[in-house]
Each structure stands twice: as C-alpha cells, then as structure tokens.
Amino acid sequence: MNGPQDLGxxxxxxxxxxxxxxPVFHAGWEARVLGLTLAAGALGHWNIDASRHARESLPPAVxxxxxxxxxxxxxxxxxxxxxxxxxxxxxVPHPRRLSAAxxxxxxxxxxxxxxxxxxPPRFRRGDRVRAxxxxxxxxxxxxxxxxxxxxxxxxxxxxxxxxxxxAHGRGEAPERLYTVVFDGAELWGxxxxxxxxxxxxxxxxxxEPV
Numbered sequence: 001m002n003g004p005q006d007l008g009x010x011x012x013x014x015x016x017x018x019x020x021x022x023p024v025f026h027a028g029w030e031a032r033v034l035g036l037t038l039a040a041g042a043l044g045h046w047n048i049d050a051s052r053h054a055r056e057s058l059p060p061a062v063x064x065x066x067x068x069x070x071x072x073x074x075x076x077x078x079x080x081x082x083x084x085x086x087x088x089x090x091x092v093p094h095p096r097r098l099s100a101a102x103x104x105x106x107x108x109x110x111x112x113x114x115x116x117x118x119x120p121p122r123f124r125r126g127d128r129v130r131a132x133x134x135x136x137x138x139x140x141x142x143x144x145x146x147x148x149x150x151x152x153x154x155x156x157x158x159x160x161x162x163x164x165x166x167a168h169g170r171g172e173a174p175e176r177l178y179t180v181v182f183d184g185a186e187l188w189g190x191x192x193x194x195x196x197x198x199x200x201x202x203x204x205x206x207x208e209p210v
Contacts, residue, residue: 001137003056004063008145008198009188030069037076042098042106045083049167053139054079115174117159121204123178127153128210131180131202139167142206146198150210151182154199162203175203 007013025031041051054075055063063071080086085094098106123129133148134140141163157177165173184196 001053001056001139002135002144004058004060005056006144008143033069033073033076037072038103038107039098040076040080040085043085043094043096045085046079047166048111049139049161049163050169051075051079052163053167056139113161115159115161115172117174117176119176121156121176123153123156123204123207123209125153125155129153129178129180129207130210131182131200132206132208134206136164138164140164140206142202143200145187146180146182146200146202149182149186151180151186151200153178154181155179157201160203162205164203164205175205178202178204178207180207 025034037051041048046054055071057078058066058071058074062074066074084090128150129152130150131142131146131148134142135144135147155178157179159174160177162173162175165171178201180200180202182198182200184192184194184198187198
C-alpha cells in the first residue's frame with residue numbers, strides 16, 4: 001500500500017541527521033516495546049509481514065507524529081486487539097508464550113525466510129528491468145519511488161517468502177529475490193545528487209524486462 005512509511009524522495013521532512021554514538025535505546029520504555037513486540041509475535045497469531053503492514057496502516061498524521069518505537073507500539077496494540085488476545089476467555093498463560101529463559105536462544109536462532117523455487121531465474125546479472133507500476137491496497141515491499149523506473153540486476157539471491165502474500169494469510173508464495181540498482185537521475189531527474197545510486201531488493205513479480 002502507499003502508506004505513510006513510503007517516503008523515498010519525499011520533501012518537507014528536513015535533512016537526516018545521524019546521531020553520533022547513538023544508543024540502542026533512548027529510553028527504557030523503548031526496550032520494553034521491543035520486548036513486547038517480540039514476545040507477542042512469538043505467540044504465532046501474525047508474522048513479520050503482517051506486523052509491518054500494521055505499522056504502515058496507521059493514519060499518516062499518527063505515523064508522522066510518532067517516534068520509531070511509538071509506531072511499533074501503536075501497531076502492536078492494533079494487532080493484539082484484532083486477534084482478541086485480551087479477551088476475558090483468552091488462555092492465560094498462552095500456550096506459546098516465550099519464557100524469559102528461552103529469549104536468548106530464540107533471538108540467536110532468528111527466522112529463515114529463504115524457500116526453494118523450482119522455476120529458473122527470469123533475470124540475470126546485468127539485465128535491465130523496470131519496476132512495475134503497481135499500487136496495491138495491501139502490503140508490498142516495492143518502494144513507490146522506484147515504480148515505473150528502469151534499473152539493472154546486480155544479484156539474484158534465490159527464493160524467499162513473498163511479503164505481499166504472507167502479510168495477508170495467503171501462504172508463503174515464494175519467489176526469487178533480486179538486488180536492482182537504480183541510477184539517481186533515473187529516479188529523481190537532473191536534481192538528483194551526482195553519482196547517486198539506490199539498491200533495492202525486489203521480488204521477481206515486481207519486475208518486468210526492458
């Protein structure tokens with residue numbers, strides 16, 4: 001969806017100012033929000049793509065007025081309410097609760113989103129491709145600012161779960177994933193920063209040959 005998170009090339013938000021020696025968390029509540037998000041996700045009622053979609057579905061005025069972890073918290077509240085996890089009849093404790101002792105191993109293990117794909121790659125390194133001009137109502141990882149623009153395949157990474165399907169309960173629908181490099185002038189015209197290029201990881205269905 002064309003949500004408030006899709007800001008590549010948008011003006012009016014001021015410069016990005018990296019913070020020297022930036023801490024992992026600026027306040028204790030941010031660490032708690034991260035912990036709550038991970039623990040709630042471990043219950044198995046949604047996946048990472050549904051979680052991302054919940055964040056990008058926040059009203060733009062709310063999204064842009066919220067800090068990074070405020071966005072996480074607001075999306076988590078929506079997911080918990082949607083799944084009925086606070087109903088009086090909800091099981092306590094939840095059968096899939098993540099105990100404190102299990103957290104280090106769970107984080108170290110991570111989650112593997114790579115999946116086999118039988119069909120051969122449609123594109124190869126060096127191919128010129130165009131990002132499709134799509135405006136789906138649901139979740140997608142194709143940035144709005146590259147849609148309709150031409151880039152070049154830099155790498156092919158094998159098969160991965162397709163977020164567009166995964167976020168909405170339509171299965172994993174794995175596709176091949178590519179890194180596509182776009183020239184800044186292709187994306188933003190003559191006002192682009194000289195020498196700028198942008199690398200985007202794009203699933204195969206996002207691309208068409210040139």
